[in-house]
Amino acid sequence: MDYKRCEMDIRVLRYFLAVAREESFTGAADSLMASQPTLSKQIAQLERELGKKLFERGGRRVTLTEDGMLLYRRAEEIIALVGRTEREFKSDEHDVSGEVAVGGHIPRFLLKAAARTHEAHRGVRFYWHNGDAADVSERLQQGRSTSRCCFNRWT
Secondary structure (H helix, E strand, O other), X not given: OOOOOOOOOHHHHHHHHHHHHHOOHHHHHHHHOOOHXXXXXXXXXXXXXXXXXXXXXXXXXXXXXXXHHHHHXXXXXXXXXXXXXXXXXXXXXXXXXXXXXXXXXXOHXXXXXXXXHHHHOOEEEEEEEOOOHHHHHHHHHOOOOOOXXXXXXXX
C-alpha cells in the first residue's frame, strides 16, 4: 500500500483548535493574534494533507465535521502532552502538576479549593467553562470536553 505522509505541525494544530473553539476563522485569528488569511491557508493545507474536510463552512460560522471532531480530540491530547512534557522538563521532578478542566455552573467551594490547590502546587492548571447542563453536554458531544461533573444545591 502507498501511504501518503502527513507532516502535522504543533502550530497548525493550535490554529485548528482555535478555529474549532471560536467557530470562526476571524475569531480564531483575533485570539491568536494572527492574520485570518494565514489561518485559512494553514487549515486548507491541513485538510489537503489529511484528505478530509474538517469544517463545515457556512457564512461567518464554521462547525466541525465528524473527521474534524476526531482531529479535535487528538489535537487536544497532542497539545496537552506537549505542554506536560515542557513543564516536566522545566520543573522539579517532585512537583505536582497537571490540568483540570471544569464545566457547568461552578460552585464557590470548588473555586476556593482550586485556588488553594494552585497556591500549593503551581504546576496544576485549571480551565473553567461556565454554562448550563445543555451547554456542557453539547461540549461533550462535540469532543470539546472529556467529562462533566454536576453539582446540585442543597437547601
